[in-house]
Amino acid sequence: MELSGFSEEQLAVRDAITKICSDFPDEYWAKHDESGEYPHGLHAALARDGWIGIALPEELGGAGLGISEATMMLHTISESGGGIAGAQSIHANVYATQPVAKFASAEQRQRWLPELIRGERRVCFGVTEPNTGLETLKLQTTAKKDGDSYSVTGQKIWISSAQVATNMILLARTTPLDQVKKPSEGLSLFFIPLDKSQPGLEMTKIKKMGGRAIDANQIFFDNYRIPADSLIGEEGQGFKIVLHGMNAERCLLAGEALGLGYAALQKAATYSRNRVVFGRPIGQNQSIQHPLASAYMHLEAAKLATYHAARLYDRSKEDKSITAKAVGVAANSAKYLAAEAAFTACERAVMTHGGMGYAQEFHVERYLRECFVPRIAPVSREMIMSFVAEKVLDLPRSY
Structure with a gap:
């Protein structure tokens, strides 16, 4: 990758993370992919040096850096051989905590975030449901207030790292959909304990194609009790709050x-x-050279889009001329372009290896299995194209 144009902070992050990841080579990730064992070692190493809180406030123990630097961190973890699995081991702890840092009370931030930064807590993000998919405004999981607690009932799916998480950032319905004035109302955000020893909580792992070192889960809530003070911000405003982290996630996933x-x-x-x-070496043949050269150029173009989006996200906090629409279009475009460029590079890497590309020992088959994740999640390619068509080209809304 061409490194010119990056800031001193981004390059310093890249150097530091590269050193940490040198203790976790491809063979480490191949072993964990095979066994399904969670990469606790990498998480501990990153927590020990303070990297879990890269984009969280310094007064809470974080580094106080931006999504630009966090994107570089996850990019570097992935590039080290960790791939999507390596990056996903701390992915939610970086982006899903952005709304917490912004909208939680000072007491809540002090109670939750320092322990997360030190690696004593881990969070997962509970939004997606099996019956609503991308229709977030129609979520069916409910949280009903009952004295000094809420009772949560419903189901979430594709929740990564739930088996090792101590907490979940949960989006749930606190007002029935037919009782709200706007579809974006009635959802609330919570920072909840994830205690499998308590009644009303059940988790089942989902067997999946790639990234098997990171568990993905279906989670069932049945009158699961959570403290009332786990509510972040105002009741009914959770969707607006959670949007604050979504563009950050697109930047991070593009980097991965x-x-x-x-x-x-x-x-x-x-x-x-x-x-x-x-x-003669096969790399002397243009039939090998040209597909790889093309893949490189597409990665470089996607790199520019990705770090442009991350820069807009960071600067928008201070520069009010940068609109939410501009950040959203840039972040979604970057995620789309990076995912497509990665898919092309991974597919061509397998084909370049010929039969050995199909062998686990060369690792490119693992990369190919993992590269489908950013093409699918957290929003599909088709939804991004519809979003850009509407927001940029002023075409009629299609969904």
């Missing part, structure tokens, strides 16, 4: 996709320089 693509491309280039067929 880029890292995976660059890692795959490097494997392909190394193999094609060393693999000799018919008396």
Whole structure:
């Protein structure tokens, strides 16, 4: 990857994270992908050096940096060979805590975030449901106030790291949909304990194609009691609050996709320089060179889009001329472009290796399995295109 144009802070993050990740090579990730064991070692190493709180306030123990630097951190973890699995081990702890840092009370922030930054807490993000999918405004999980607690009933799906999380940032309905004036009202955000020993909570793992070191789960709530003071901000305003973290997540996931693509491309280039067929390295053949060169250029273009979006996100906090629409379009575009560029790089890396690309020992098959994640989540390619068509091209809304 070309490094010119990055800030001193971003390059310092890249150097520091590269050093940490050197203790967790491809073989570490292949082993954990095979066994499904969570990468506790990487999480502990990042927590020990304070990186879990990279984008959280300094007064709480965080680094006080921006999403630009956090994107570089997750990009670097992914590029080290950790891929999407490595990055996802701390993904939610970076982006899902942004609304907490902004909208929680001072007492709540002090109670929750320092322990998270130190690695003593871990969070997962509970939004997606099996019957609503991307229709977030129609979520069916309910949280009903009952004295000094809420009773949560419903189901969430594709919740990553729930098996190891101590807490969940939960979006749930506190007012029935037919009783609100606007669809965006009636949802509330909570920072809840995730205590499997308590009644009303059940988790089941989802067997999945890639990134198997990070558990994905279905979670069932049945009158699960949570403290009333786990509510973040005002009741009924949770959707507006959670939007604050969504553009950040798109930037972070774009960085993760880029890292995976660059890692795959490097494997392909190394193999094609060393693999000799018919008396010459296969990398001398244009049929190998051109697809890899094209993949590189697409990654570089997506890189520019990604860090432009992250920069807009950070600057929008101070520069009011940067609109929410501009940040949303940039972040969604970056996620789309990086995911597509990563897919191309990973697919071509496998094909460059030929039959050995199908072998686990060369790691590119693992990269290919993981590169579908940023194409699917947290929002599909098609939804992004519809969003851009509406917001930029002023076309009629299609969803």
